[in-house]
Amino acid sequence: MKKWLIYVLGIISGIVLTLAFAFCVNLSNNSGIIGLEIFEEPGENMGYSQFEVFQVLESGGALANADDTFDATVFIIPDERQQFYDNQKIVLKNDQCAQRVGTYRYNTKMGIEKTVPAVRIVESAELPLPDKTIASKSNSGKTLFDKPGDCVSRKNFEIQNVLESGDAIALEIRETISGYVFTSDLEVLILAQEGSNFYNNQIVKAPQGKCARQIGNYKYQNYGTTKVIPIIAFK
Known part of the structure; x- marks a missing residue:
């Protein structure tokens, strides 16, 4: 015994x-930060010029709004010299950029889970990795066509929800007025891309001369109701 x-x-x-x-x-x-996922290789230059910190975390990192808009939230990873504080305004120098190095997942005070880009302020940034579709971690609910179907939109999309698979549910952007994004009822699923993980409120721009073509359907449950939305790819 x-x-x-x-x-x-x-x-x-x-x-x-x-x-x-x-x-x-x-x-x-x-970096010892729960919710932070670092890419194997640094990503693209986010193109932002300034940030305003609205919350400093215990890790020393900061959640901030970029370029005076509430729709573009990032998590800034500090270096040894940076000490953030609430309402701090960070203006990047001409030789600096915000390089996307990962994603950060957290819950808001209202209990809403958000995924935002994690960035480092660096002197220069690596070129973005190739925009190549990868196999999804989960095919649950997805049905892919043998060949691309009809064009469903030529407009940009705003990410609403990032799934565990890395894919993202997005809404078509109807128009943007004074930095505020107005979306239509067209809801789509965009498959994950290698080296550029999606984040909430990310604007996915339609490449010039291409449209969002339906390449399949995605079925999921939303508040007890089954929804079927198109899976798109820009072609």
């Missing part, structure tokens, strides 16, 4: 140590 108990305790201890080690490795890769 005693040997059996020691054996079981040994197995449990091994599992606990393995999980603890994996957790520590994950925190190490993400």
